[in-house]
Amino acid sequence: MSPSPIHTLDKNGVEITSVGFNRFGFDSEVPLDVLRALYLRPHYVMSSAPNKIKDIEAEAEEEVQHARFTGEHSAYQSKSVYHPSTGCISYTTLSRFPPVKLLAPSNRKRILVTGGAGFVGSHLVDRLMLLGHEVTVIDNFFTGSKTTVSHWIGHPNFEMVRHDVVEPFMIECDQIYHLACPASPPHYQFNAVKTIKTSFMGTLNMLGLAKRTKARFLISSTSEIYGDPEVHPQTEEYWGHVNPIGPRACYDEGKRVAETLTYGFQRQDGVDVRVARIFNTYGPRSELRPS
């Protein structure tokens, strides 16, 4: 038999079922059991016992006790469970997230990922989140989709902003991964001027941010900077063979100028930079069409 619900009485012995008031056209009345559902359950839980049966029993008992105060509103609260054996912490709000490492604040980086809703970006976001960092994604969703990172939305370490990198973006961060750019021929040729503007202005804005915040900066470049190469395989010393006015130039030359900017900021301003020239990639979340 489940324990009887808890009733709170006022000084006249009348049960209190709500707080706030509804008068003068202003309604601030909230049922008490809804409020209790939000604040009564312990938010932070330590779990050292991998014993599943014990955990399930303890959780069931907690549910019963919680339901005595909260009636039908028992599932409204977030919870954080720390597992000392793996050093991970699981956060639960209304949905449950994969466990991420619990890092000491000094090891936890504030990381900005531009283009983080895209194919490569979303896998990077997964990795950084699982490692326990704080990740902010900015993306204009031109080719990316919120669904690629929707499993992190609501997580306390995750933020997503709809923003076009051609406009400046101000944030305090320790690292910047700059991936925002249309990457497949139909996408980058859709608006060639915008593509090269994104590469140039976007990279300039992100390098400016890296300079101001002293953030480490990585840009995802491309094997296309080699153009139509005369050397196979291409080594980093090879400078490429690019047609500057051809239909692919907006992407190829855009990434080349982005690399030039990146090394310019390194030489002039001491920005800590990395360039990753990505060759053809595919996998889960990539589009099922040739690119």
Ligand SMILES: O=C(O)[C@H]1O[C@H](OP(=O)(O)OP(=O)(O)OC[C@H]2O[C@@H](n3ccc(=O)[nH]c3=O)[C@H](O)[C@@H]2O)[C@H](O)[C@@H](O)[C@@H]1O
């Ligand atoms: O292989 C490569 O060379 C490319 O790899 C990735 O591109 P990928 O993940 O394959 O492509 P998408 O899935 O289209 O991701 C690009 C992301 O940038 C975003 N984006 C695009 C254009 C723009 O102006 N702003 C912007 O935020 C898109 O919405 C998308 O989320 C990198 O994001 C590119 O910078 C890199 O050039």
